[in-house]
Amino acid sequence: MATTVREVIDALEGKVSAKLAMKWDKVGLQIGSMNNRVDKAFTTLDITPETLDEAIRRKAQLIITHHPFIFDPLKVIRTDEVKGDMIARIIKHDMNVYAAHTNMDIAKDGLNDWASDLLELQNVKILEETDTELLEKLVVFIPSEHVQKVSDAIMNAGAGHIGEYSHCGYYLEGTGTFMPLEGTNPFIGRTNKIENVEEVRLETILPVSIRNQIIQKMMEAHPYEEVAYDLYPLNNQGEKNGIGRVGNLSSEMSPEAFIEKLKQAFQIPSLRWTPGVSETISRVGILTGSGASAIGSAVAKGCDCLVTGDIKYHDAQYAHEQGIHLFDIGHFESEITFVPSMKKILQNQVEIKGLDIEVLGATTQKKLLITK
Template identity: 35%
Template sequence: MTTIADILAAVDRLAPFRLAEAWDNVGLVLGDPARQVRRLLVSLDVTEAVCDEADRAGAEVILAHHPLIFTGLERLTTHTPTGRLALRLAGAGRAVIAAHTNLDAAEGGLCDILAGLMGVDDAKPLEAASGTPRYKVVVFVPEADLAAVQAAAFGAGAGRIGDYTECGFSAAGAGTFLPGEGAEPAVGTKGERSRVAERRFETLVDGRCLGAVLAAVARAQPYEEPAIDVYPLHAPRAGAGQGRVGRLSDCRTLAQLADNVKETLDARAIHVAGDPETVVETVGVCTGSGGGLAGAVAEAGCQAFVTGELKYHEVQDLAARGVGVILGGHYRTERVALEAWVPRLAAALDVEVRMSESERGVIQMR
């Protein structure tokens, strides 16, 4: 039987959580990983309407693009919309998984999908994913303490790589030190050179649990002055990152491209800036908010940027640089891409996966 932990592992394979921006809050945000699942509901947001739909469908878990809980909560009460939703879901025994900037950035994720729908060949990231930093933590301990240190590190979340847990490496060697007069050495004697049969234990640690791992390892090792090194790692895979840039499969004017966007998104209206007759060969694409990518779009030599939303002055700046801007709406650009991603998720899981039919964008055209 599939559990929520199995679903998390499957989502992590399709859209690695470590690709999420450091400010994001992805993964299991509510619920019990051991809970068995038969039905999964996918939505952009967790709303009362989506919760009603989960009730009707008997979906034990909601996979939402936008995290229900973004920042640290100090209280979970019915005084806030988030608190009401979380308490309602928890009361019904449901879980919520967030796949947000990791899903935007992943190869085959939302930005790749939207680029494909625009007819962009060979899309590449506009910016490499900064992702969640990862570290290699190295600990030197007496041989007898290796098992305790490994257990402490793994227990705090170290050593997870894809579907594998408790990944680590250890090598034997000799540690040397000379305890000073003020020292209280766990091994050896003050004023005497010591040589100890040690193990160098190293393991991979996600930035989210680095503090917990270091604290656990420091408690488990015996030395008065722990020998722990932390190395930051350069991470993400080359194909993953924010936004996409690529060449259109055929040359179009900005006006034609805008028509394509409008049709693809099934939008009543979209916003366009720039000369409609501009010939577009290279286009930048970003689902949701393209804010912060305007510089990369201009540098990549794009003649147009298709995204959900931008600030007025970002549009003005791009237009002044000769880059046409097409804004399809935050909701529409993400919803259409998410709908196209859902079959991939369903193929990776042994549960019933359905896209929410009840949710509507919070902003409506009139």
């Protein structure tokens, strides 16, 4: 059975939800149709003439880009201009374009977690909080002999997480009653006869952002024609989401030694450094992409340094005034890991969903700012 764009996006957003994105961002499907067929997905940091040529050559139907291909509203689409020509070629080849931008920056195991792993940071926390997950309580009634199957489906879909614990639930035995009416096809019982069935009341907690996929999996596993379940809004605070990360090095090191660590981790020949007051680096803040706005947050979180990209002169001046080391490794260099990280996430998600597609990574992405 053919896989659709919708199925691939639903699988991906189970891990990198579009709802995580900053309000100003332009994420999601930008060109194409949710109903289009996908055999190959192609991940890239940017859609450029080179990466688009590669995607066409490798016969990908879905391009997943980090930086949104369309950010500002289009006033014209002219095929004698580069942008318009690329749009025309995407449509001509029946391709679809999807952007995962700040949601990928914020997501667990997203870009900032990958960058933290490259630096081998420990006790990693969020640098800047963006929102707190909304939670609901799910209560469902299950015939006793099907409890394990339904419970596994619910928990494996993402319900039942409380802090560092998973598969959290409460099970209460009882008796359920119902009477199938005319036109029904009951799993248990007969039409127009009241039935008494030994059932288990399962209570668990779920994030609102993935409620629909949890309910879908519950319905698929539940034997009843009409599933009795309730959803209750909760005031409990769920998992905090945020952009950037803060973590500790396994041992403190000099700024010069840390520079060498950055060069090795991000495979760069050079970087820009604004010296701070600390003689050693121990606590590190990192924000991939353009992160000058997080200097104050890094200071507030007790960081010795901030690692980011796109630093301007006055950003460096502010960091100097605050006494924090500022390392500019480059926008491209800090985010090029999007290609392997998104490829890995999508491969895992489509395997979980049982989707038959191939996931490709761009090899033609060019660094545009070159230091000589």
